[in-house]
Amino acid sequence: MAARPSRGASLLRTSRMFSVPKPLKIPDSGLGLHNHSASATTPFPLHLSVTTPDTSKNNGDWGFKRPLPLRQTTKSSTPVVRVKQVDSIEAITDYASASDHSLTLDKFHEMNVAISAPVLRYEKHKEGKISVFEDSSDKTTMDHSLDGAPNSRKWKFAGPWLASMSEEQFSSYIDKRVRSRRLEFRDFLRQRRADDLSRMASQAALDSGVTPISGHNLGCPEGPKLGIGGFVTNVPPGTTSFFHRFRDYDARSKVQGLSVFDPSVIGGASVYLIPQAARVLWNGSVVVKVDEAAAETQLIKREFTGRASIYTEKRGAPGVGDSSNRKDYRVQRSPESKQPTKRPYFGDKSVLGSSKTYGLRH
Structure with a gap:
């Protein structure tokens, strides 16, 4: 039976210093983040954004091991930080401003x-x-x-698990699924080779100092x-x-x-x-x-x-005693001449609802 933790241990476990989750990892490929600076803004947040009340912010208390500098945290209009290391090897709290992703999230919620x-x-x-x-x-x-x-997968990857196949299953998979796509694979290799040659030619032209051809057309501005x-x-x-x-x-x-x-x-x-x-x-x-x-x-x-x-004109009701300036805002309808309803007359007798009334002929 596990021993019950002490009050100090329970307090530390529920504190902010020990409740900060681990940062997310940057994907190895797909986003191309390895070509950018380490301090560049990532497309998605990697660290938790931390804030604190104004009473604690004026004292530099953010709930961590040591207070943060007042000069950088109190003068900011968006007091939100991201902590990379609570206690680094230099015995400092490694932090940075997290206003970039926080403001972006607030603006997106406003839309x-x-x-x-x-x-x-x-x-x-x-x-x-x-x-x-x-x-x-x-x-x-x-x-x-x-x-x-057979179709259960965690990521968007289709296809069987080759490591779990036997030799007979692998040969059958090659004959039925892979061999028929030989021409498609050759086209892929041909395109891949063309891209490599273009990249090598561009690098050679860059090393030799050749001026690149401008592709901007002044007649069709962006x-x-x-x-x-x-x-x-x-x-x-x-x-x-x-x-x-x-x-x-x-x-x-x-x-x-x-x-x-x-x-x-x-x-x-x-x-x-x-x-x-x-x-x-x-x-x-x-x-x-x-x-x-x-x-x-x-x-x-x-x-x-x-x-x-929107409303610039002032409109007021006329005075009680001023009957000459009053205006009748009621809708005036033009008198219409009332004509008596006549029955259709055919010959010497009035016919109502007959075939002649609807234009039918006998």
Whole structure:
């Protein structure tokens, strides 16, 4: 029977210093993070973001072994840190600011859009979207009820386990599944070899000092990019304020400082957008789809912030004794001439509901 821990041990186990989880590992491939600096912002957070109340922050108390410097933590507008090592070999607390991912998360929550899985090309006609939190999209959690099933897998890898095959099963797998794809494999090797030769030629030209050929076409300039909630997205498609066709060039005014660079715009151009959807790609990047805000929507937004007024005219009720200035706001209907309803007359007698009334002939 295990001994009951003491009060000091229980207090340490529930403290923040011992409850910080281990940081996530960066994938070896797929994101290409090995080409960037170690201090660069990663596409997803690796360490836990830690915050503290204002009363404790003024004393440098963040719940760890030693207080953090007041000069760097109290003057920041976003007091959120990530701790890499609680107690390093230099007897210090290795920490850094975590405002990059924290502010991005707050901005994304303000957009109030759902994260959906990428839509396949042949499924674009479907109106519904698949959430990334559905069980069918989760490939990181093993379902133990499917242990031993032929199609059970943890990651998105298809194919049998070659190490568990016997010699007869391996030969049958080669004859039925692999040998028929020989031409496809040769095409793959040919493309791989072409890519290697292109890479070697580019490296040789770089070493020899050859000037690269400029691929930028001045006749087809690149379109502007938009930033919303900490994410970079493309301009809305179609004829909008960001893109003009030749016919309706004067239909809408261009956005100052965005369609055409204007250095006089302080802080860069700002426009109102409406986030429509957000989806996560296989490499972890988030793609946000936006639409242009209508003129009425922009006016209401500016009216909420006090930069515009919707109702500018003052309207008051006329005085009680002033009967001459009163105005009758009731709707005046034009008198219509009332004609008596006549029955259809055929000959010398009135016929009602007969075949002649509906234009039928005998």
